[in-house]
Amino acid sequence: MPLIKKDFFGLKDLSADDIRYILGTAETMKYILSQKNKTSPHLRGKSVIILFYETSARAKLSYELAARHLSASVVDMTSTIQNKEFDSLVDMGQLVDQMGADFIILRHPIAGAPQLLARTVGASVINAGDGFNENPGQSLLDLMTIREQKGGFEGLRVAIVGDLIHSRVSKSNIWALTKLGAEVCVSGPATLISPEIEKLGVNVYYDAREAVNNADVILTTRMHKYSQNTVVLPSLDEYKRFFRIDEALLRYAKKDAIVMHPGPIRRGIEISSGVINGPQCIVNDQIANSVAVRMAIYYILTQIGGAFQ
Amino acid sequence: MKTLMKNCHVVSPGFQEDELYDIYVVDGMIEEVGKNLENEATKIMDIGGNTVLPGLIDMHCNICDPGFEYLEDIETVSRSAARGGFTTITCEPNTDPVIDNKTVVEYIVSKSKSHALVNIYPYGSMSVGCKGKEMAEIGEMFDAGIVGVSDGDEFTDEASFLRNVMLYTKMFDMPVITHCEDRGLSGNGVMHEGFTASCLGLAGMPREAEEVIVARNIILAENTGVKLHVAHVSTKGSAQLIREAKKRGAKVTGETCPHYFLLTEEGVENYNTLAKINPPLRTNEDVEAIINGIADGSIDVIASGHSPSNEGDKNKVFTSADYGISSLETAFSLSYTGLVKTGIISLSKLVELMSTKPAEILKLENKGCIAKGKDADFIVVDLRQSYHIDPKHFASKAKFSPFADWEVQGRVIYTMVGGKLIM
Numbered sequence: 001m002p003l004i005k006k007d008f009f010g011l012k013d014l015s016a017d018d019i020r021y022i023l024g025t026a027e028t029m030k031y032i033l034s035q036k037n038k039t040s041p042h043l044r045g046k047s048v049i050i051l052f053y054e055t056s057a058r059a060k061l062s063y064e065l066a067a068r069h070l071s072a073s074v075v076d077m078t079s080t081i082q083n084k085e086f087d088s089l090v091d092m093g094q095l096v097d098q099m100g101a102d103f104i105i106l107r108h109p110i111a112g113a114p115q116l117l118a119r120t121v122g123a124s125v126i127n128a129g130d131g132f133n134e135n136p137g138q139s140l141l142d143l144m145t146i147r148e149q150k151g152g153f154e155g156l157r158v159a160i161v162g163d164l165i166h167s168r169v170s171k172s173n174i175w176a177l178t179k180l181g182a183e184v185c186v187s188g189p190a191t192l193i194s195p196e197i198e199k200l201g202v203n204v205y206y207d208a209r210e211a212v213n214n215a216d217v218i219l220t221t222r223m224h225k226y227s228q229n230t231v232v233l234p235s236l237d238e239y240k241r242f243f244r245i246d247e248a249l250l251r252y253a254k255k256d257a258i259v260m261h262p263g264p265i266r267r268g269i270e271i272s273s274g275v276i277n278g279p280q281c282i283v284n285d286q287i288a289n290s291v292a293v294r295m296a297i298y299y300i301l302t303q304i305g306g307a308f309q
Numbered sequence: 310m311k312t313l314m315k316n317c318h319v320v321s322p323g324f325q326e327d328e329l330y331d332i333y334v335v336d337g338m339i340e341e342v343g344k345n346l347e348n349e350a351t352k353i354m355d356i357g358g359n360t361v362l363p364g365l366i367d368m369h370c371n372i373c374d375p376g377f378e379y380l381e382d383i384e385t386v387s388r389s390a391a392r393g394g395f396t397t398i399t400c401e402p403n404t405d406p407v408i409d410n411k412t413v414v415e416y417i418v419s420k421s422k423s424h425a426l427v428n429i430y431p432y433g434s435m436s437v438g439c440k441g442k443e444m445a446e447i448g449e450m451f452d453a454g455i456v457g458v459s460d461g462d463e464f465t466d467e468a469s470f471l472r473n474v475m476l477y478t479k480m481f482d483m484p485v486i487t488h489c490e491d492r493g494l495s496g497n498g499v500m501h502e503g504f505t506a507s508c509l510g511l512a513g514m515p516r517e518a519e520e521v522i523v524a525r526n527i528i529l530a531e532n533t534g535v536k537l538h539v540a541h542v543s544t545k546g547s548a549q550l551i552r553e554a555k556k557r558g559a560k561v562t563g564e565t566c567p568h569y570f571l572l573t574e575e576g577v578e579n580y581n582t583l584a585k586i587n588p589p590l591r592t593n594e595d596v597e598a599i600i601n602g603i604a605d606g607s608i609d610v611i612a613s614g615h616s617p618s619n620e621g622d623k624n625k626v627f628t629s630a631d632y633g634i635s636s637l638e639t640a641f642s643l644s645y646t647g648l649v650k651t652g653i654i655s656l657s658k659l660v661e662l663m664s665t666k667p668a669e670i671l672k673l674e675n676k677g678c679i680a681k682g683k684d685a686d687f688i689v690v691d692l693r694q695s696y697h698i699d700p701k702h703f704a705s706k707a708k709f710s711p712f713a714d715w716e717v718q719g720r721v722i723y724t725m726v727g728g729k730l731i732m
Contacts, residue, residue: 012508089625089626090624090625108626110626110627110628110629111509111510111511111580111627111628112509112510112511112579112580112626112627113626115579115580116580116624116625116626116627130510131510131511131628132510132511132512133509133510133511134510168510171510194506194507195502195503195504195506195507195513195515196503196504196507197507199504200507200508
């Protein structure tokens with residue numbers, strides 16, 4: 001059995017088999033979710049602590065719902081974190097750990113925070129997004145949606161367009177897709193492409209048309225607020241001129257190409273309204289999978305997670 | 310006090326590598342060096358054929374005293390230095406209060422006399438409060454005992470200010486020592502900008518942040534005629550800039566630290582904050598270039614780069630964690646293991662890098678070599694003995710190191726300062 005780990009930091013550390021195993025489990029969970037009684041007993045008697053140093057309605061909802069469907073007791077600590085004091089993360093972790101938490105779902109604005117927390121606690125730490133590093137949960141639901149739509153990953157041409165430096169889900173997607181055998185092309189303003197990212201086995205294009213050319217899947221990113229505050233981009237207006245996914249750009253992709261976005265979308269800037277409302281944009285399918293994927297993560301960690309041995 | 314050290318394998322200019330010498334020390338000075346000396350020594354030490362080197366001189370060290378004694382103080386830093394074979398250390402001016410006036414210089418000089426085992430020579434800050442705006446009283450500090458003028462590892466934004474400092478410092482024939490980093494270019498970076506930073510999702514500091522300022526400072530130094538010492542060189546481009554400047558005859562010297570030729574950016578994998586250092590650890594290409602720079606003389610000095618932090622400030626999320634490394638106790642063994650054992654340079658070249666050159670740059674005329682009339686500052690090292698680096702047993706208050714558990718060779722067994730055996 002794959003995945004013998006206490007914690008879940010990201011897709012960087014997982015093999016292709018690990019990822020396929022999680023996706024398979026998520027499909028089972030999706031089946032459970034389609035039943036009249038969605039609740040299953042796998043996490044009965046376990047406690048899940050949600051520790052978010054950044055607010056996110058969807059991620060929190062999906063982790064919380066997933067835990068409740070699996071019968072865990074859930075405590076949301078987000079509102080009680082004062083001043084967002086990042087430095088007391090170790091203290092906070094120990095506190096939560098001492099009170100007997102089995103899972104800590106951490107979202108934090110600094111990369112590597114889950115690794116630091118995991119070193120000091122016995123609970124399984126699940127990374128719900130750390131700085132500009134990874135957001136594996138979000139990525140897995142993208143992957144699940146792609147697999148449902150395209151049947152697999154081998155030979156698939158995937159374009160990722162937008163802000164590659166600040167998009168942690170894109171980072172997770174790149175780790176996963178390259179391992180799963182897809183061809184990944186990235187495109188975005190040169191100031192928003194991570195340095196030396198091509199060494200991860202992706203092709204970098206500054207012309208979005210080349211990246212999208214013949215693509216099966218187009219993933220877009222959220223234009224992070226950082227990319228407007230600083231001097232990396234003249235304006236979103238200019239951005240949309242070159243990198244917005246609109247009907248004209250979509251013409252370069254395969255006819256049955258799908259367009260995805262982690263949400264919330266800036267309509268008209270990241271993706272044109274026409275494409276969002278069109279048949280190729282499958283943002284809603286993505287959302288439906290988010291709970292199933294998180295249930296799969298919990299389930300797998302309870303099976304082999306260090307906190308329970 | 311008259312001490313005779315017998316059977317020393319001396320590595321210092323003018324000595325044969327494979328012969329044994331005796332060193333006769335009277336009242337803290339070397340009275341005589343020769344073979345089979347006979348005299349009325351009150352104490353005879355048999356060194357037993359071990360290697361005797363001139364005491365090492367550290368050109369880049371933070372002693373944190375006054376102001377940050379919880380990190381390190383004059384007493385602990387001097388014990389740490391003695392363990393590492395440094396008989397003379399300098400002191401960066403970024404203390405609190407900053408070393409920007411003669412009172413602070415006098416404090417360090419007098420506390421060093423009473424509390425330190427090794428010689429401590431402070432650097433004076435070029436500006437009031439290390440702020441790079443108003444010039445500090447460089448002349449008064451010179452009279453009080455500073456040996457160089459430094460920016461205290463802060464970025465001097467105003468080139469015109471630095472130019473004035475250079476012109477002014479030239480009057481006292483002291484080196485101007487600069488940390489080269491354009492804070493605008495390094496931005497909010499916390500490690501080297503490159504592949505590893507991209508993989509870890511951390512903001513990077515590009516090489517240019519260092520190189521642009523190295524180039525600027527060299528140009529200013531060439532035109533003002535001051536002696537410029539470039540602190541902790543970490544990139545290939547910086548080494549090349551110094552190499553070219555030297556070819557033109559500029560009075561520029563370069564310094565690096567063991568971590569810049571032994572570790573790469575991969576050291577921070579898994580968000581290892583122990584390897585969070587500024588300038589950051591770079592790439593293999595830079596490591597090779599630094600080693601080449603050492604070998605061809607572009608880089609003149611290996612300093613420890615000792616900058617203490619504490620466990621709590623290191624045990625944080627990477628971006629919030631402190632920069633710093635505890636390196637006085639590892640610098641020599643690491644350099645010996647990494648450069649001499651590997652055949653890149655000879656031991657006498659290493660002595661030059663860690664003692665002779667620093668003495669020359671800082672104008673410590675009685676230090677840096679073993680000869681009649683010089684200060685009796687030397688160390689005895691056992692070059693055969695290998696050991697594992699164990700930060701828990703550091704004398705420094707900063708008991709951590711990215712080199713923990715590395716097996717190194719060249720243990721310092723005795724350290725003598727002014728004829729007194731201190732370790």
